[in-house]
Amino acid sequence: MEQIRELDEEELQIEEVETLSDDSSDDDAATNGHANGRNDSMGEFTFNTSLASLHTYLGEVEDTHHRMAFVDSGTILTLPLFFLEGVVLFPEATLPLRIIQTNFIMALERAMSQVDSPNSIGVVRVYRDFENRRLRFASVGTTAEIRQFRRLEDGSVNVVTRGKQRFHVRRHWIDVDGAPCGEIEIIEEDVPLRTPRDAFGTLPPLSNLGSQSFSHSTKSHNHAKRHRDRDENNDSEAESEESFLTELSLSEMRLHQSAVDSCCGYNMINESMNSDDEKYVSESESPSGKSQSSDGSSQAKLQGKVQSNLEVGRKAKIRESFEEGDPGKRRRILIQLNQFRAVPQAFWPYWVYQMFDSFALAQKAADMWKQIVGAPSMDGFVRKPDLLSFYIGSKSPVSESTRQELLEINGTSYRLRREIELLEGFDRVRCKNCQIFIPAQTVIAKRSDMLVMSTEGPLGAYVNPGGYVHEIMTFYKANGLALIGRPTKEYSWFPGYAWTIANCATCERHMGWLFTATNKRLKPRSFYGIRSSQVADDTR
Template identity: 55%
Template sequence: MDDERILERERLQIEQIRQLESEELQVEEVEESSDDEDVQNSSGGASASVEFTYDTSLAALHSYLGEVENTHNRLAFLEGGAVLTLPLLYLEGVVLFPEARLPLRVILPNFIAAVERSLRQDDAHSIGVVRRYRDPNNGKIQFATTGTTAEIRQYRRLEDGSVNIVARGQQRFRLRRRWIDIDGAPCGEVQIIQEDSPLRTPQDAVGKLAPLSNLRMGSALQMPSLNDSHNQHSCIDGNDWDAISDGSFDSELSSAERMLHRAALISSYGSDLFEEPVSSDDEKFETSRSHLNNYEGFMHTEYSERNEEASPGVGRGALLAKQSCRRMGWGKYSVGHLRDAPRAFWPSWVYRMYDSYVLAQRAADRWKHVVRVPNMDRFVMKPDLLSFHIASKIPVSESTRQELLEIDGISYRLHREIELLESLDRIRCKTCQALIARRSDMLVMSSEGPLGAYANPHGFVHEVTTLLKTNGLAIEGFPTTEYSWFPGYAWSIADCATCETHMGWLFTATRKKLKPRSFWGIRSSQIADETR
């Protein structure tokens, strides 16, 4: 039933596209008025106040490819580490990620042979997609060693022998070797990459945990055992840590090392204990280290000066801790709060730096602030999918997106994406570094996001970032609606006015009520790596 509803919705959208394409390119003469059907753009980043009537789902259909039929393929998911032979497509200007859609118009005989081999070799119709690029140092053609398997979902052979297909990325792989088979099809031996699972506490990344029963200062301050249910929780909200059996950790430390370790545990209680606003991870580290040093000094002073004040029946260590806490401004916290210290050696904020779910929330929030749509909140509980979705849609250069594809580890990929989203400001020409646009100029014209892949009649695939306005671009030729990626808009070639490099296209509306009236599409392969 779901497939039938999807097909029915697509049929309605195709009818809408045909109506748009039947419109003449001439501008209609209508009265200027504030039409009720004009809506505010909810998908344009900083350009959210632009009037918007265009249906962004139309661009995602890739109707310019014509009628394509479903291949009824069987989904195939391979185990990490599996080695297999796949037909390959070497694409320039494209980086395919898992779950991303890839439209193709295949006209080269060797690539047609690769597609045909994929369609007949198994029910999954899998093909490998590898980025092809020119080395900026020597100008030689290079092939990336990390690619993505793609499943051919829709297919149509045209009368001239070319093939139109729509594929979907599935799994990353390493390209081990490549060759040309007897039919002329490029083939390769690939190894599927084993993806890691999102973890809340990647302990291997930040150090070992110490058992509570071994953390004591001298013999007076006794800590609860691991069997104490009150302490079977993490200092990170909602995170459960594996219990560690008692060992000889404490016995292997000198008295000074035990004191420092205990101070680190106290500092790991977090910002709630210190009650100090901290603006960055570096400042948190300095704050934690400062308290640790202060704590060591206070412990020495209190022990030497007030040793005689220990009351009968009260442990000297307990009194010492209480007095030190009071001197450090922790008066409202009892020794019982110290017994509640987490079992981790490092402060909780260190663990949050590598927590996939915390990073996923940060990335989704940053995306919402910078790009706005599509909304990434639904992927927060699936950090692996979120990292791939952002990587496939973030409007950065082609080489930067290849870098994201090659990153192993969900947390590390999310870290890099957050960094890119925070630094994303200026878009420059790759050739001459001329400023083309700013982040605030982004405009999302497709439901797939601000960056999408589109095929042209000559077999080239372009990844395009859509913008409301640009600087320093010159228009070449007259607008045409033929093979337009955005139904209802005519396109014209746009070159960099400084170096005359082909930067992208200007799209202009073919009827009065279609808004925005115009926008730009910039090739990601022509965007400079530097985004600041």
């Protein structure tokens, strides 16, 4: 609120224009400060996006001056539970609440006074099962820390909370005073994975394959490995590791060589392997994929012969390139070949490791997020893949059920991979009700029309005067919506904008709101807020 007062006291350095409303205090605050929105063909973005994340419509709220410590994974707690329809709370996300119902007021008071995990509640999504016509509760929720608190004269309470840790709901009940409570278990979060530095250094380099030193280097490697494992009382594992190279079939050797191809970006092995080589390999293998030779010496001979054929193919390709190229090109080919053959083999291709490298996935997800949303640099999040996965999950403009799916995924790399898939497929927003009952769906909004009206991202949670929390995604324009009633500024989530209810023109379900500027200085002049709970799962 101090920021709002400062903004109100600042002198506007722009020309005064006629306003559409006599009350312009919110308009002045909304146009001051730096706007984090994007500039586009619609005109310069002048709305101060930091105001939406402050939830100024709640009025004065006091800081609780208490911060909840993280609880160890596996800890079982008893907390007051808030079952909220249309809401999926992620760790580090902000959730405003206006508590009117007596039972939830009792739950809040219990949370403020409890000794274990003070100022903490559990937030669980509740949804309607249309087939069975009943309410269902999600099995995974998020603890929320009460950051700001204000009790009003009518007995209601305004609260601003922040998500902390995921949990499983073990059981829930209504206490004697009517407060909903539950027994929860904190979920263990994994440590973000990174490709091990020695993932490609456990086997001899390709330059040793087929040479006289290959057998010696392999034996030395296996001997050292066996000796180390014996010291650790892992004799059985040592035997398995020792026999790995000596029992490689010809097809398995080719897989190792393909792994190096994936890592270095060269396809020299596959290109140099001619039809005679492939025929030889297929004849040398049994139906089970193993070599027909039973003794180690025969296997070594087969390996050596295959490598010899590969070397012939490589040399032929190099000679052809030399004849066609200039001296500079020849020099580059030699350098690339030497680098290629010096690369150590890997047990799996490089792209397999990248599938589970949380930091590589975080970089890809951050790049896609910046491209789609137009957000500023995400470098800070890239260094913390787990937080990035929660951030994208909480702000992705997808359906409520899809976001619950993201919340329930265990493992940072798995969650990031799913989010990347969703970002790649996100293109259109459709009405969920029409998807169920009407074959021909109307496209409500498109990805290209998405707009960021808050520093927290393109999707945020806001609470109305009746205490109902709405998570909305914002767009410049929308189709197939019918406006109900006249615009009003009262309790507006975006200072300086009036809101009008917008229903789906086909099924007449409440889809969201149209927000229109009450001051000509504000840009964009209008935008739509679409409820995520009314968005269909199909975003393509």
